Amino acid sequence: MNVVQKLFGFHGGVKPNYNKEASTRLPIAAAPAPTRLVIPLHQSIGGPPRPLVKAGDRVLKGQRIGDADGDVSSAVHASTSGTVIGVEMRLMPHTSGLSAMCVVIEPDGRDEWVERKPFDFRAATPTATRDYLRDAGVVGLGGAVFPSHLKLNAGKQGRLDTLVLNGAECEPFITCDDVLMRERADPLLRGAAIMREMLEASRVLVGIEDNKPEAIAALEAAAKRANDASIQIVAVPTRYPAGGAKQLIRALTGIEVPHGERSTDYGVQCFNVGTAYAIYEAIELGQPLISRIVTVAGNVGQARNYQVLFGTSMRDLVALCSPLPDTDRIIMGGPMMGFRMPSDDVPVVKATNCVLVGSQKLFPPPPPEMPCIRCGECAKVCPADLQPFEMYWFARARIFGKAQEYHLFDCIECGCCAYVCPSRIPLVDYYRFAKSEIWAREVEKEAADEARDRYEFRLLREEREKQEKAAKLAAKTAAGREKAAAALAEAEKPARTPEEEAKHALIAAALERAKAQKDQVHPENTGNLTPEQQAEIAAIEARRAEIREQAKPHLRQDD
Amino acid sequence: MLDALLVMALGAIVLGAALGYAAVRFRVEGDPLVEKIDAILPQTQCGQCGFPGCKPYAQAIAKGEAEINQCPPGGEEGIHKLADLLGREFKPLSAEHGVEKPKAVALIDEQTCIGCTLCIQACPVDAIVGAAKQMHTVIADQCTGCELCLPPCPVNCITMEPIPESVENWKWKYPVVKIVPASKVAA
Amino acid sequence: MTSYLFIILGAVLVNNVVFIRILGLCPFMGVSKKLETALGMGAATTFVLTMACGASFVIDRWLLIPNQLEYLRTLSFIVTIAAIVQLTELVIQKTSPVLHQVLGIYLPLITTNCAVLGIPLLNVSLRHNFLESLLFGFGSAMGFTLALILFAGLRERMEAADVPAHFRGTAIAMVTAGLMSLAFMGFAGLDKFR
Numbered sequence: 001m002n003v004v005q006k007l008f009g010f011h012g013g014v015k016p017n018y019n020k021e022a023s024t025r026l027p028i029a030a031a032p033a034p035t036r037l038v039i040p041l042h043q044s045i046g047g048p049p050r051p052l053v054k055a056g057d058r059v060l061k062g063q064r065i066g067d068a069d070g071d072v073s074s075a076v077h078a079s080t081s082g083t084v085i086g087v088e089m090r091l092m093p094h095t096s097g098l099s100a101m102c103v104v105i106e107p108d109g110r111d112e113w114v115e116r117k118p119f120d121f122r123a124a125t126p127t128a129t130r131d132y133l134r135d136a137g138v139v140g141l142g143g144a145v146f147p148s149h150l151k152l153n154a155g156k157q158g159r160l161d162t163l164v165l166n167g168a169e170c171e172p173f174i175t176c177d178d179v180l181m182r183e184r185a186d187p188l189l190r191g192a193a194i195m196r197e198m199l200e201a202s203r204v205l206v207g208i209e210d211n212k213p214e215a216i217a218a219l220e221a222a223a224k225r226a227n228d229a230s231i232q233i234v235a236v237p238t239r240y241p242a243g244g245a246k247q248l249i250r251a252l253t254g255i256e257v258p259h260g261e262r263s264t265d266y267g268v269q270c271f272n273v274g275t276a277y278a279i280y281e282a283i284e285l286g287q288p289l290i291s292r293i294v295t296v297a298g299n300v301g302q303a304r305n306y307q308v309l310f311g312t313s314m315r316d317l318v319a320l321c322s323p324l325p326d327t328d329r330i331i332m333g334g335p336m337m338g339f340r341m342p343s344d345d346v347p348v349v350k351a352t353n354c355v356l357v358g359s360q361k362l363f364p365p366p367p368p369e370m371p372c373i374r375c376g377e378c379a380k381v382c383p384a385d386l387q388p389f390e391m392y393w394f395a396r397a398r399i400f401g402k403a404q405e406y407h408l409f410d411c412i413e414c415g416c417c418a419y420v421c422p423s424r425i426p427l428v429d430y431y432r433f434a435k436s437e438i439w440a441r442e443v444e445k446e447a448a449d450e451a452r453d454r455y456e457f458r459l460l461r462e463e464r465e466k467q468e469k470a471a472k473l474a475a476k477t478a479a480g481r482e483k484a485a486a487a488l489a490e491a492e493k494p495a496r497t498p499e500e501e502a503k504h505a506l507i508a509a510a511l512e513r514a515k516a517q518k519d520q521v522h523p524e525n526t527g528n529l530t531p532e533q534q535a536e537i538a539a540i541e542a543r544r545a546e547i548r549e550q551a552k553p554h555l556r557q558d559d
Numbered sequence: 560m561l562d563a564l565l566v567m568a569l570g571a572i573v574l575g576a577a578l579g580y581a582a583v584r585f586r587v588e589g590d591p592l593v594e595k596i597d598a599i600l601p602q603t604q605c606g607q608c609g610f611p612g613c614k615p616y617a618q619a620i621a622k623g624e625a626e627i628n629q630c631p632p633g634g635e636e637g638i639h640k641l642a643d644l645l646g647r648e649f650k651p652l653s654a655e656h657g658v659e660k661p662k663a664v665a666l667i668d669e670q671t672c673i674g675c676t677l678c679i680q681a682c683p684v685d686a687i688v689g690a691a692k693q694m695h696t697v698i699a700d701q702c703t704g705c706e707l708c709l710p711p712c713p714v715n716c717i718t719m720e721p722i723p724e725s726v727e728n729w730k731w732k733y734p735v736v737k738i739v740p741a742s743k744v745a746a
Numbered sequence: 747m748t749s750y751l752f753i754i755l756g757a758v759l760v761n762n763v764v765f766i767r768i769l770g771l772c773p774f775m776g777v778s779k780k781l782e783t784a785l786g787m788g789a790a791t792t793f794v795l796t797m798a799c800g801a802s803f804v805i806d807r808w809l810l811i812p813n814q815l816e817y818l819r820t821l822s823f824i825v826t827i828a829a830i831v832q833l834t835e836l837v838i839q840k841t842s843p844v845l846h847q848v849l850g851i852y853l854p855l856i857t858t859n860c861a862v863l864g865i866p867l868l869n870v871s872l873r874h875n876f877l878e879s880l881l882f883g884f885g886s887a888m889g890f891t892l893a894l895i896l897f898a899g900l901r902e903r904m905e906a907a908d909v910p911a912h913f914r915g916t917a918i919a920m921v922t923a924g925l926m927s928l929a930f931m932g933f934a935g936l937d938k939f940r
Contacts, residue, residue, distance in 0.1 A: 042726070096729040369734075371908075397906030429734035436730040443728075448602035451703045454684040455604050455612065540673050544713065562813045570805070570822060574829035581833050585840040592843050645847055646783070 037311030097342030141274030161267030171334030191280030605705035757885030770861030788891030799883025
């Protein structure tokens with residue numbers, strides 16, 4: 001631990017006012033269980049989970065209520081025991097103000113756990129461990145909610161060099177990782193050790209901004225206790241966005257991940273410290289991810305960190321902190337990258353690291369946008385080494401191809417460019433707009449390609465059917481001719497012997513039986529009908545016959 | 560005078576021979592342009608352009624037999640893309656071929672469906688499943704919204720349902736600058 | 747040796763065929779909307795112009811002058827250029843159909859591109875020898891390509907700009923071309939370093 005870790009810088013970044021002191025004065029408190037939980041099924045990147053419960057079911061705390069849909073997905077669990085009131089559309093904590101499928105649970109107050117069993121990942125295959133983590137609903141808790149089991153893959157080389165734990169927490173107001181590191185350093189490092197073993201990494205670097213001395217001290221002490229020489233706690237200079245994965249990797253290892261590649265290609269994988277703790281809980285305690293630490297800060301009397309069950313309404317959570325009367329908005333996340341919520345009655349989800357309470361005074365409305373003067377300030381602060389003014393220029397004019405040529409998709413939406421813009425242009429809004437337009441076009445393009453394939457296949461099939469029919473017809477006429485010839489021969493042949501006669505009678509009887517049997521069998525949905533239904537069917541049949549008569553010239557012969 | 564004629568004739572013969580050789584040597588087989596045009600078209604195979612599918616329309620555009628503004632599902636954006644690719648002027652969507660509509664998928668009312676299979680035969684992308692005298696249904700993911708199944712249905716049980724906005728397909732809107740009166744800014 | 751360098755440099759910068767001689771404006775305005783097409787047009791013109799300079803020199807020196815047919819100069823040059831353009835068109839259609847489609851009408855228009863006729867005629871009046879003619883043709887074509895590429899870059903950017911409605915399209919393009927022409931006049935100062 002006394003090895004001096006060489007630090008590297010990353011390009012750009014800004015130093016906003018951090019405002020972190022208010023919420024770190026008090027320890028983490030458990031938020032009281034609310035009277036109603038609204039748990040969205042889709043809380044991670046990937047396919048939306050399929051609901052496993054229905055209204056009226058009783059669920060236990062930690063019971064799986066949504067099953068991962070494929071491998072790129074993550075399960076969802078009940079945060080407490082109670083009764084499912086419904087599986088319905090509810091307002092999501094999403095800027096759009098749209099609704100999505102949620103499981104609504106009325107807690108019974110008993111907080112009864114399902115059976116919890118630690119998972120012996122050393123005895124299990126890596127695939128089994130990953131499946132277990134997927135079903136435990138463990139996702140990245142830094143805000144991107146990418147399913148962690150997909151990242152815990154040793155990669156093509158079979159092993160990684162460095163596991164980076166991200167405790168930088170660079171965004172103003174947010175302190176959930178800070179208090180987690182202070183209070184739960186030991187389990188956190190045990191989670192890190194599990195991840196290191198799964199990744200077969202040789203070292204663990206925990207990057208923490210140097211404005212969190214308590215967290216650094218706590219983790220260093222824990223590392224000493226764990227007596228694990230592979231773990232290094234590294235203080236990185238405080239500069240937003242030091243907590244961006246690529247930026248932290250660059251600061252800690254000097255590796256700059258190029259455009260279009262992943263950090264694992266360079267032997268580095270990065271996780272949030274909260275994720276490490278969640279993995280510890282899942283593996284060693286057998287607890288799925290049902291709650292997280294959420295910072296409540298901003299325009300409140302007492303900012304604090306709470307351990308919050310997923311599905312708790314943000315309104316209930318904010319009420320614990322005595323919000324000031326001029327509160328007019330709720331932001332999920334921080335002031336730089338956060339999203340304004342459509343209402344305060346949206347549930348806390350896995351992505352909620354902070355509930356920021358805002359007011360006109362705290363976050364005054366942005367002054368009007370002025371034309372870009374191409375001063376280049378945004379390029380100076382861009383941590384992804386992009387040219388924000390060029391991307392803005394083309395995104396604004398809806399020339400998306402050009403914006404993409406300037407690597408729009410390498411933008412991490414950190415907001416540094418908008419922060420320094422002297423013309424006060426909401427640059428990130430333009431990037432988000434351009435990105436979602438490009439995504440929509442890509443989806444359309446894929447759909448068009450699939451439609452083209454299906455259409456071409458249909459043409460092929462029709463062609464083939466035509467040929468087959470022609471071949472059959474040819475064969476039939478040939479057979480007809482043969483039959484006529486045979487009949488002619490038959491007439492000339494002498495009468496059948498009695499033996500043959502008996503055989504023929506048998507065959508005829510069998511045919512008769514088969515026909516009778518066939519007559520008895522009805523298509524399923526037309527059996528046991530009431531007279532009205534039968535009348536209706538008769539009417540429809542009549543109509544259909546009529547239509548058929550009309551449509552005859554257009555129809556193919558086989559109908 | 561004769562000299563001049565001779566010189567020009569000589570020039571004409573030599574150059575003509577060179578061109579003739581080049582025409583044979585660099586003959587173009589097929590038309591790769593059709594593929595590029597086809598890639599822009601939305602592949603609904605709806606026939607609103609007056610051609611029996613997207614590929615024939617692409618061929619007609621490449622040959623210069625069709626305008627680029629006959630594809631309503633592709634919309635203005637598709638016309639812009641075609642204009643860019645072909646270096647032609649943008650033209651607004653031609654009204655006789657239809658209007659641009661929000662994307663929709665066909666929905667069969669299962670109570671009314673009589674199982675006549677006419678829509679199955681009409682669907683260009685095989686997105687309707689069902690058998691004779693059994694209820695039919697549309698595979699929504701595969702439906703291109705071409706509306707070709709509407710006219711053959713004898714009981715009018717197919718409707719076009721616009722695709723609703725959801726959290727997954729929601730798009731960020733274009734940032735709109737709010738203009739604040741100067742008096743308010745000062746205040 | 748340096749004289750050859752000066753021929754090329756002079757043709758590319760000092761006497762830029764588009765900005766100073768104001769020749770070949772039709773393809774300059776027509777094909778400069780996109781960088782790719784500008785590059786393609788530049789390459790095609792470079793090929794045609796260099797070939798035309800060589801061919802026209804041969805025709806002039808060994809066919810027209812010995813037979814005292816100088817009065818057929820323009821006519822025979824045009825025929826030669828037309829043939830070379832046709833050849834180029836066939837090659838481009840084979841190798842890059844999209845470029846062919848994009849260049850569209852402008853490719854045959856190289857035939858009537860005044861720059862392509864003007865440079866061989868200038869070669870004659872400047873009494874260039876064969877190599878000088880080729881270099882002059884090549885240099886002028888490079889100047890044309892340079893102008894086209896610079897202008898295409900500007901126009902791609904201009905497409906996203908807030909241009910007043912009445913100036914949009916060709917109007918603002920003409921204004922820009924005028925400003926670039928002014929800028930290129932500055933290269934006349936290179937003469938000092940000769």
